[in-house]
Amino acid sequence: MTFNTASFVIQVAALILVLAALHKPLGIYLARVFEGTTHSRPERLFYRLAGIDASADQTWSVYLRSVLAFSAVSILAVFGLQRLQGVLPGSGSLPGVDPWIAMNTAISFVTNTNWQTYVPETTIGIFVQMTLLAVQNFLSAAVGIVVAVALIRGIARTKTDRLGNFWADLTRTSFRVLLPLAFIAALVMVLGGVMQNFWPTDVTNQAAGISQTIPGGPVASQEAIKELGTNGGGYFNANSAHPFENPNAFISLFEVFLILLIPSALPYAYGRMVGDQKQGYTVAAVMGTLWLTSMSLMGWAVAAGQGNATAAAGGLGEGFEQRLGAAPSAIFAASTTLTSTGAVNVAHDSLPPLAGGVAMVNMMLGEVAPGGTGSGLYGMLILSIISVFIAGLMVGRTPEYLGKKIGPTQMKLAAMYILVTPTLVLALAGITVLLPEIMANAPSTGPHQFGEVLYAFTSGANNNGSAFGGITSSGPFLSVMIGLAMLLGRFLPIVLVLALAGSLARQGKVPASAGTVPTHGALFGSLLLGVTVILTALSYFPALALGPLAEGLLK
């Protein structure tokens, strides 16, 4: 199949236009939700049932304790109920899920990663899909957003130790933002051909003598929040390549739109909440520049179609769906890895080597362009703080960010944040490649085999969830290693972000002076862009050189 450049350009332009039109109204709505002080009647009922005091303003440590307690309880519940699948209703004849797989899956969905070490069709029934996994799609996305909101409050508030109420933030984000958007998106998907029922259908083609059982399930409701919440866990094994998850090129584009919708509106909400819209636009411009650059590189790498087998086939095809083709697959692959989504509509393992490399680089950037729901924004704000620090070094002034002093405490927290994922990725991938019996789980050879392992840990630690699918990760060793990557890659940064938010909220505002580096505009935007790219390159270049670069550049 050929790469249709005109189609690619028009679809990318359409995405930019629609998202540009929606970022402001949605951003205003988001800011209103986060800043609201009133509770609706159903919310009050919900708080009473759950025993929540929604008016309590929490310190950063209590906010953090709530995040961690909620996530721990979620992991235990998702793990335990998967183990009990055999006796739960609506699971067909499927038995309890293997403990290693259940552990990995519980961590995976609670951390917004949605790495899938299980084969849904043969492992997981409707009950687990609908009441455990899809619910975590909502809640893990909401947790990412509320942590970003707490950081914004830390920047905006002065001389306080209070960051808001986690439970109220979580409730509002889930029910006022995610639920209504997901409901509308799910209906669009049903109209477009995504199924939503609860029973299989036996079909028989009399003339050809073929009988099949067409699976059923609540696919549209799960698919909508899977994209909207940048989760990515497919109802079916083939994820968004499966015709029931992604029946045609229109729905494919709609799914990419959903992936980008909330992350691209959050910077506007940020600007509004700190009372300086230029801040939001600077962050959005950096995200957009990275997105467009990476998207172009992905398009180029897919169109170039390198690979011996691709050449022998006479073009792209392996792992691609015919109804979608090359351009929609490139658009999806770039967007899913620049956010923390990890849904795929093409087999990433079979992509041309440099296209697979672009997917890895996208995740290694820390998924900040525009990133996961919430996590993209807080990642970009940490990078902004590092950028003002570097600018401060250049002009010899104590760095400030929006009137808050970036002192040793703040810099230590930001620097640790930046080090978490590269350390996890490189250390865990390094340990894995030293174990020949584990490497047998990645059946490829040479740089591509290393690429499969590097991709797995990059995806896990950055909470992406897409994979070079050739690797088999269901055994105890890789389940635990990737589970660790997901767990630490999610919660260590959250601990650091909330600690930073607490330390910023305590400060008073320093008035801007002639020596203050402005944190908006083209100059600061370029600096932020440079810092983001250089930090990634310094951390990962050697590993990339051994994997996709070796495969793509050497003959």
Next chain:
Amino acid sequence: MNTLSGYFRQAGTALRFLVFATLVLGVAYPLAVFGVGQLIAPYQANGSIIRDDAGAPAASALIAQAAADDNGVQDPRWFHARPSAVSWDPAASSASNLGPNDPKLLEAVEANRSAVSAAEGVSESEVPADAVTASGSGLDPHISPEYARLQVARVAAAHGLGAEAVSLLVDRHTSSGLLAFLGQPSVNVTALNLAVAAAAQP
């Protein structure tokens, strides 16, 4: 101690939150989508099932249907679907996940090319890429118009139909307009084979 009891209190809140959130997000929401879906688009919501003349469900328009023997060789009487890593089994779905330089993939592509070339009686250079590569889902019901055209003569002969009549059916099952522009022109083999069967009925 204070922190520990704080954690326990938070965990209790978390559990209750999770239970009630699940009732809304994990039960009410999917049921609402189900209810509205059945109302506004029952055909799509139930898997795009195509029925035969007798009204019995014959296929899903979205899922490949291939009459293949145990070796994966497809019945010569029908239009062939693309190669599949899961033998077109709707109870599974997967790509081959072989790398673009993988010798196993190279071997599979070359074997597929000879097989298609022999089955259609055309030279190997005429076989398009989609005919020799496995799809991402293994259930892709679509092929390229080029691959469909290669198969017209064989299918027409098997059913005693004119090549022109079969070509017309191919055109009718080829995507066009916006969907073809966003994606690419594709022929739905599942629907096409049912149309061929209907046309061949005496």
